[in-house]
Amino acid sequence: MTEKSIFSRIIDGEIPSEIVYQDELCFAIKDIAPKAPTHLLLIPKKPIPRLIDAEADDQALLGHLMATAGKVAQAAGIGDAFRLIVNNGAGAGQTVFHLHLHILGNMIMGEDSLGF
Numbered sequence: 001m002t003e004k005s006i007f008s009r010i011i012d013g014e015i016p017s018e019i020v021y022q023d024e025l026c027f028a029i030k031d032i033a034p035k036a037p038t039h040l041l042l043i044p045k046k047p048i049p050r051l052i053d054a055e056a057d058d059q060a061l062l063g064h065l066m067a068t069a070g071k072v073a074q075a076a077g078i079g080d081a082f083r084l085i086v087n088n089g090a091g092a093g094q095t096v097f098h099l100h101l102h103i104l105g106n107m108i109m110g111e112d113s114l115g116f
């Protein structure tokens with residue numbers, strides 16, 4: 001059996017974390033090392049390791065994550081200006097191999113290395 005991800009351990013209550021949103025498919029927490037004044041993680045309860053590992057059956061879940069990201073951003077007060085990031089693979093900076101969307105806000109946009 002593969003080892004449980006840190007995010008599965010959080011949702012199972014094995015590691016303490018403030019859960020700011022939860023429904024039957026996903027949950028959101030504050031990032032432990034925020035890279036923006038508002039930095040949330042939206043995580044499917046199903047432990048899909050990377051975005052590229054999602055299968056045809058996961059399409060509804062992926063759509064739910066996108067729709068829910070907007071709701072979570074709005075509830076966090078950043079509904080008018082937020083950014084979603086998914087790191088896919090270690091080469092892209094992924095460190096936790098359980099799919100998650102970074103929701104970032106309250107930061108100056110347009111100043112990163114890509115000019116976004």
Ligand code: 5GP
Pocket residue numbers: 006015017029030031032033034041086087093094095096097
């Ligand atoms: P990645 O680098 O995989 O795209 O993002 C993983 C994120 O998870 C990082 O931003 C990191 O700070 C966050 N993280 C790692 N461990 C924990 C934890 O135990 N609690 C919380 N709230 N965030 C975590």
